[in-house]
Amino acid sequence: MxxxxxxxxxxxxxxxxxxxxxxxxxxxxxxxxxxxxxxxxxxxxxxxxxxxxxxxxxxxxxxxxxxxxxxxxxxxxxxLAEADGGLSPLQDAFWETHALQCGYCTPGMLMATHALLRSNPDPTVDEIKEAIGGNLCRCTGYQQIVEAVRLAAKRMRGAHPEAGKDTIDE
Amino acid sequence: MKAAAFDYIRASDIAEVCQALNDGGPDCKIIAGGQTLVPMMAMRLARPSIIVDINAVEELQGIGGDESSLVIKACTRQAAAERSPEVRAKAPLLAKALRFVGHPQTRNRGTVGGSIANADPVAEIPLVALTLDAGLVAESAGGAKNIDISGFFHGLMETSLAPDECLTEVHLPVWNGGGVIGTGFQEVSIRAGDFAIVAAAVQLVVDESGVCRRAAVALGGVAPTPLRIEATAEALLSSDLDAETVGEAAHLAANEIDPGGDVHASAEYRRRCARVMVERAIIEARDEALRRAANP
Amino acid sequence: MSSEAPDSPRFRYVSRKRRTKEDRRFIAGEGRFVADIGLPGMKHVALVTSPHPAARIDAIRTEEALKIEGVVAVITGEELAQATNPLMSGLNLPDVRRFPLAVDRARYAGEWVAAVVADSRYIAEDGAELVEVDYDPLPFVVDAEEAMAEDAPAVHPAHGTNVLYRRKFVYGAVEEDFAAADHRLAFRACWGRNSTVPIETFGVVAKWHPGTGTLDVWASIQMPKYPEQIARALRLDANCVRVHYDVDVGGSYGVKRGIKHTVLVGYLARKLGCPVRLIEDRLENMTGGDAHGPERIFDVEAAFNGDGEIRSLRLRALDNVGAYAGRAPLQLAKPIGAIVGPYRIKSVEYEAISVTTNKTPQEAVRGFGQSPTNFAIETAVDKIARTLDRDRVEIRKRNFIRKDEFPYTIPSGSEYDSGDYHTVQDKVLDLADFPALIARRDALRAEGKLAGIGIASCLEPSGGNAAFEPLFNPANETTTWMESCVTKIDLAGTVTSIMATASAGQGHETLVATVTGEELERDPDGIRVVRSDSLASLPSNSPVASRMAIMLGGAASGAAKILKRKLIDIAAHNLQLPADRLVYEGGNVAVRDDPGRSLAWDELVEIAHRKYHQMPLGMEPGLQASYVWEVPKGGELPDAAGRVRMYPCYSFEAHIPLVEIDRQTGQVKILEYFIGHDCGTMINPDIVHGMIYGGIAHGIGAALYEIFAYNDDGQLLTGTFMDYLLPSVHEIPDIKMVDHSTPSPLTSMGQKGTGEGGYLGAPAAVASAVNDALAPLGLELNALPMRPGDIEALLRTKSE
Incomplete structure (x- = not known):
């Protein structure tokens, strides 16, 4: 055609x-x-x-x-990067927690969780899992990904103090 | 896994959809959310010569209706239905079932009508539509017509829709009066978010003395189409939904069906899961109704 | 979870939480995978595959396909076989020949029969649909036991039998130990066909340069001796093939070994004079990708005493390798290196049988055969405990090798380097609060639920050597299994290390930078690590065998140590003092007794690069060093009895999951998962933990979800992601982990391997938990995966 x-x-x-x-x-x-x-x-x-x-x-x-x-x-x-070209808080949290290994599923994970945090700045673990339930990762067992999203949410709320309370211990 | 070549028409209203279907002939196919059609095309198990995209048709989007019926336009996203307070209020069974449908990314794209027209025997939305005795509206160049869902599902992913017809609306009757509604939706799948091996949907009305006044029960995954299980529903009527009645009613469901087997589940496993899912869905619905009756 | 190993104070950078070097590019979408390689004029390949499990190929007609605009070429197996050498096999099997495209005969459903090259992958698929093949279906066999029968259809008629390898190894006094034991038991355990199934499929791009006579290859590869094998098959000199190792690999865990893909694409690129790319789609990957994993039937006998001492084992392992041999039969050999697990078992009989069938061929899978064998051994230990009505932990601790017994030589000849199994086991019991865990299980049971705790240990042999090759194939005398690193300090004083292999998520750049930084006492963040190409680099054996922390880490240490020595020697010359009176700190060299006298890093670099007149006489100018390291304790051939020293280092893990089974549907839910692990010194704790989490998730898949299932027609039923069920986040519990470190005496920093352990232990642990849940009913299930329908069917036998 x-x-x-x-x-x-x-x-x-x-x-x-x-x-x-x-x-x-x-x-x-x-x-x-x-x-x-x-x-x-x-x-x-x-x-x-x-x-x-x-x-x-x-x-x-x-x-x-x-x-x-x-x-x-x-x-x-x-x-995803910030206007100044730096990493977004979510990207930075993925790096901080080593939420990836081979990096192949990572862009998909980032987009799924970026959308989550935009609509829900303080997600529970179950809400994070629901958001990435359709994203398969073969390397990480998902643990450090969930940790990264929690960390990012906490830091992003910290940047906007009105947005909620801390739920993760760093 | 690339689709065979096709031509593409983006329709802007229902008339255009109907015209395109009319002109396109039997190899013309509607694309709504595309969550089933596109994989089928990628595997070249489906190869329409023309696809008619209805995603821009505003008349096909939205949730409305009145006291007696919830109307969901066919191209309404599953995610929109999931978030809709109206759906939760008027069709709580659908709200419950939507959580089992795929994943957020697929629900953001997949549509309520698309799932029904696609008629996968293990899909949740057609099962709920059948349970609630939905009314369907389809349009073609010849005009609109109402379709009774009891005759809609013809076989494995086959429906009574003619190739030139477009499903436009889904009407879910709102159960009013006679008591308190309870809903149950249960499914067994190997992973969360997968299509069900077996799914059971139940909606009940329980009166103030705890007696079941109305019941609808249906099963998915046990036949080439979703199935209503009238014998089970009848067995529940006028009972107080005690464990023994519920157990027997679920047993009837298992006797009503003749499931097939596949790599994930044998026919026998499906039959036994059907009994278990029906039993659990009835209990879920009963307990919800009693809870709501106690805390109106 | 403690984030640092107990020995971390020894180190400045090693064992510390540090961000990895690799992650930065991936989170920005700047990974460069093979599908990201775009070359001008590149053509795309799609495959025509056999619909039959066995068929004679009578004719292939390509005219209709060639009529499509954009289709460039169609080639068949006959053409390719005339132009190339057969692909190599791990065994000496001259009559089991394998080419990238089937020649005369297709041997499994999905086997590649012809390749279509076109301007786009879309058009290539259009062309593939129009290639007409006349097949004459032949009898076939998919079951390993049926394939061994005298009258079974022959997969390779020229070979005469479907048995590719069969040998019984007897290590120690098995007969006597069995005769003398108080008890014996026997059982069968089955390991279903699963694999690693990375999210990125295999892909390769090749470009031929007629002017230089070189073939450039970009591939999603994890494979020892890959360039040499391609060259050999393509009848090229090995130095005509340049494999680019800077391609990011989207997961492998063993299977990314696309030799056949590369030979096909290399041939096409040369023939057509344009770059050619083949990226498997998911359907091709799951069938003709030749990347399934072991499928094994174990018949196990155990001999043990009333006090719980395990005296001897007999293991018969029958493996269904599929339609071609490749290296797959060797996956029966590696487990010999840990054939008694972590236990003081004095004798073992091990019979390995490798059988060919009309299924997709196997490839190397995480652990190279160790995970199925560990499942069989751990199942035996659980059954021994149950037979004796003893606690499963107690039985293990009764038989664990004690920490004062290392190095410990097992009956099959391998020497375990170090370990402290009792302590790791105790640590994980503490982590799990084991009495409380038991109470929780029992409370669930009291509610009428089926609940079970899994107990499993595993060893992760690591470091790799090739000893299983000569063991199963005496014609192959490979004992060298080396790794290299080149490090240089440039004129500006920055450090660059060059490694000679691709990475698939294991963090090799972080490894090399951390180790190099540790040795040179320079911040690893400033150290660049380059993945070179096969012509420009020194030898590597690639990231197989849990070997890179040990071998690449060792090579990086070696190169850095040479540089450090050189810096000290330059300083000694310029300070006119013997080197032993100097101290090296942070890259600067000072006089020990007079710290004011020193030469800074920048000064030393300046001398090395620019001031030859200040260099010691005869010293090589510049600052660069290469180091090639042979695997420690490698270099020996097996003896006549098949005793052989395999991998040098042995990591240890103890797993404890808690599961609940739905009595009515048979669904298993993992409620808790605890793990204690010991991989010696952790170079980067986040990487170690990630590997273990991921390995456990992979093992949970093998235990409960994943199977390449075939029907009686020889067709794969689970060839899509809708049917082959990788665990999602919903299936993986929150895993709680405790670290322990027993450094290896054989490695540069005490490190051992860690990439496989989670997958080696989790299937056994989950199976143990399921069987603990079933035990009160007197039921057991010893076949993986344990899918809901299987468990429910078993439960029903009790309720009827």
Whole structure:
């Protein structure tokens, strides 16, 4: 089928591209836009490695076609950094707690938990687990990931003192 | 795992959807959330020549209705339904079941109507729709029609929808009067968030003296379609839902079904789990009703 | 959990909590995996696979596929086999030949039959659908015991039998010990076919440069001697293949060994004159990726006394390796290096049988065969305790090797370096508050629930050597198993180390920087670690065998020590004092008795790089050193009885989970998980703990969820992530851990391996817990994975 023009906003930057209808969103991000931080793990919607934020909500980018994103907004791991280019508190907490090993599932984990913390600055452990329940990690056993999200939440609340109380001992 | 080539139409209203389906012929397929269709296409088990994207159709989004019925437009996200106070108030069974549907990322994309039209026998939403005797509305170029859900599920991922029809609304009757409602949703799956091996949905009304005045029971994963278990529901009526009655009613459910086996569960395991899930769902519903009756 | 090893005061950087070097790039989305390698003009490969478990290939028609716009080429097994040498096997099996694409005959469902090359992966898949293959289905066999039958269909008719390897090893006076023991028991235990299943599939990109005659390879690889094997198969000189080790590997745990993928892609790149990429999709990965793990039937006999002393074991291990041998049969050999576990068992008989069937071939999996064997041994110990009505912990402690007995030589010839099993066991019992844990289990039981506590120990043989190769294949006399590191201090005084292998999440850059920093007393944060390529670097045997902390750590120590010595010698020359009157501190060298007289790091570097006139006579200019280290205690061939000294170092773990089983559905829920571990000195505690958490999660998968299941038609039923069930966060409990450190006397800083232990112990521990829960009903289950339907069916036998 002949390529169609789409316009997608990714990490606040607008891109115009020609895509064949069958190109998945993850292949578009990686192969067309060169945003290779988003990974594919299963291409059938189970592993969560390709998680991105679409119109504010985490989704699996292997289960959408790029053409469906025409006119929409996507956030990827490349957009997580702070305005000054430094790490976000969530990224920093992942580093601090060594919440990754091979790093392959990490962008998906970050996007899933970034969305969580945006809507819920003080998540319980169960809420963290629910948020990453569809993101498979083979390296870590998830323990240090849950710890990272708790740490990030605590630090982010600390930066905005009105946002809640501490729930983790560092 | 790349889909075969297809053409793409983004519809902006229901009329456009119907027109596209009408023009596209039988190889034309609607994409809503795509959480089942896209993997099937990636494995090339599905290869529509045209997909009609209904995600931009505003008429297909939203939750409304009145005292007697909750209306969920077909392309409403599962996550939106999960968060909806209206769903919790009017269709608590659906609210309960939604927590078992996939994961946050899939619920953010997956739709209520899409799941019903997809008719996976182990999916939670079609099971709830059947339990509550949902009314469905479908439209085609020829107009809208109402579909009784009792005749909707035809077989494994097959429904009475014609290729040119688009499911547009799901009407869930609100149970009013006669007492207090209790709901139960139980499933056995190997991992959390997986499709169920067996799922049971129960909704009851218990009157002020603790007697069951109304009951609906259905099972998923025990046949090519979700199944209503009338014998069990009838056995509960007019009883005070004592353990013995509940046990016998659940036993009836196991006798009503003829499940198949697969790599995850044998037919016998499914049958026995069906009894257990029905029993637990009835108890969950009963206890919830009694609790609510005690603390109105 | 204590975050520092007890011996940490010895160290400045080692054993301290420190952020890793690698994580920074991954959290920014800046990892560079093989699928991120994009080259101009690159073409993409999709595979045509056999739908039959066994079939003659009568004809392959490619015309229709070639008509598609964008399809560049289609190649078949016949073409590839003519142009390449067969892939290497771990055993001496000249009649079990293997090529990347099937030749004349397909031997398992999913085997690659032809490859389609196109402008995109999408188009390649379109092409693959149009390749027509005429198959003539043949009889097949998927069950290992059936495959051993006289009249079984032959997987490799030229080989004459489906048995690829069979040998019975007798270590010590087994007959006598059995005869003299008070009790004997026998049982069968089955280990289901699972694997490591990384989230990244295997992938490779190759580019041929005609001008230089080199093949550049980027791959998601974890494999010893990978460049040499590719070159040999492609009939190239080994120095024509350049493997780039700076590709991040998205998980491996053993299986990322895509030799066949690389030979195919290397051949295509050369033939087509363009870069070629093959990234397995998940379906290809699960079937034709040839990366399943061991599938074993154990028949076990144990001889023991009434006082709990375990006297002897007989183990018969029948392994179903699938359709080709590869290195998989050697996974029956490695367990010989710890064949008595952590116990003082005086004699063992071990029969290893490797059988080929029409299933997907195996690859190396975390622990290289040790986890199934540990499951069999630990199951035996539990059964001994139950037979004697003794406590399972007590039986273990009764038989543990005592800390004053190290080094301890086991009957099969390996020498355990060090350990303190009793202390680690006691520490984890304390961590779990064991009496309270028992009370909790019993309270659950009193409520009518099925609850059980698991007890399991495991050894993690680490450091690696090749001793199992000559043991199973006398034609192979490999005893060298080395690792290297190059370190340099540049003119500006910054330190760079070069390692010669890729990493798959094990933190090798952190390892090398920490160790180098420790030796040179320089902040590891400022030390850069480069992963080189195979032509530019010294030998490596890759991160297999839990060996890198030991071997790469040892090599990094060695190189840094040379540099430190050189800095001291330069200072001695310039201060005109003998080196033994100087002290090295933080990179500066001072006179011991006169600290005011010193030469700073920058001054020493300046001399080495720019002031040859101030260098000791004849000293090499600059500051660079390489160190190649042979595995400690390596270098010996097996004796005639099959006694052999295998891995040098032995880590230890003691696991204690608490589980509850749903009586009606058979579902297992892990309520608690405690672990005590001892891997000697921890270089980086966060990395060690992460490996253990992850290993336990992997082991929980093997115990409860994961199986490559086949039906009677020889078809894989669990070839997607919807059916092959990796544990999610919901299935993994909060794991509580206690550290202990018994340094190894054989390694540079007392370190031992730690990448495998969680997976080696968790399956046995979870199985032990399930069986403890079932024991009050008089039931037991000794087959993994223990899926809900299996447990429920067993429970029902009691209720009827």
């Amino acid at each position: 002949k390529p169609r023009e789409i316009s997608v906003t990714v990490n606040a930057k607008r891109y115009r591209s020609e895509v064949p209808p069958r190109l998945t969103l993850v292949d578009y991000l990686r192969e067309v836009l060169g945003l290779i931080g988003t990974h594919t793990g299963c291409e059938h919607g189970v592993c969560g490695a390709c998680s991105v934020i679409f119109d504010g909500q985490p989704i699996r980018s292997c289960l959408m076609f790029a053409i469906q994103a025409d006119g929409h907004e996507v956030e990827t791991v490349e957009g």
